[in-house]
Amino acid sequence: MYALATRSKSTTVLKFHELSDFLPGSAGSCRRASIFAYPLMANVSNRMGRIADQLRQELAVLIREEMRDPRIGMVSVTDVTVSKDLANANVYVTVLGAEAKPAIETLNQAGGFLRSLLAKNINLRTTPKLRFIYDKSIEQGRHLSALIDEALAQDALHEPNDESDAETPGQDQH
Numbered sequence: 500m501y502a503l504a505t506r507s508k509s510t511t512v513l514k515f516h517e518l519s520d521f522l523p524g525s526a527g528s529c530r531r532a533s534i535f536a537y538p539l540m541a542n543v544s545n546r547m548g549r550i551a552d553q554l555r556q557e558l559a560v561l562i563r564e565e566m567r568d569p570r571i572g573m574v575s576v577t578d579v580t581v582s583k584d585l586a587n588a589n590v591y592v593t594v595l596g597a598e599a600k601p602a603i604e605t606l607n608q609a610g611g612f613l614r615s616l617l618a619k620n621i622n623l624r625t626t627p628k629l630r631f632i633y634d635k636s637i638e639q640g641r642h643l644s645a646l647i648d649e650a651l652a653q654d655a656l657h658e659p660n661d662e663s664d665a666e667t668p669g670q671d672q673h
Contacts, residue, residue, distance in 0.1 A: 547581055555579040561616050570605045572597025577634045581627055588627035591634040599633045606631040
């Protein structure tokens with residue numbers, strides 16, 4: 500993806516195009532050949548991160564205070580990723596006190612309701628469509644921690660005794 504910056508008397512216009520638009524023989528290449536093109540950087544600004552953080556905070560409050568469905572249990576919003584055009588947002592959640600699959604299905608069904616509440620609380624041109632995904636990282640962390648504890652316990656069983664390493668009393672120590 501490339502951005503084109505064209506300058507008129509008082510404004511700069513930034514248009515986004517695919518790289519193929521600039522190759523010889525492509526439509527419009529003559530017109531765009533004289534305009535300076537530069538590749539977009541992956542992290543132009545931190546705006547997406549700030550929007551994702553605000554969505555995460557707002558969703559955590561809305562789910563806790565507005566959702567009264569017993570199938571949800573206690574939900575913790577762990578992360579939110581937002582698409583570049585702010586049309587979609589993946590919301591990663593963990594569930595305590597309920598089964599994960601029915602809770603995620605319930606949250607996905609209530610996505611429109613939560614989106615409308617978000618639109619009232621957050622001032623964005625478009626409010627992203629929400630897709631809830633179960634975050635397995637906490638379970639994976641617990642599993643890894645259990646494996647580490649098990650490995651440490653096995654190492655403690657296999658360590659040689661300090662008494663067997665000690666020298667016998669009749670030997671000279673120089």
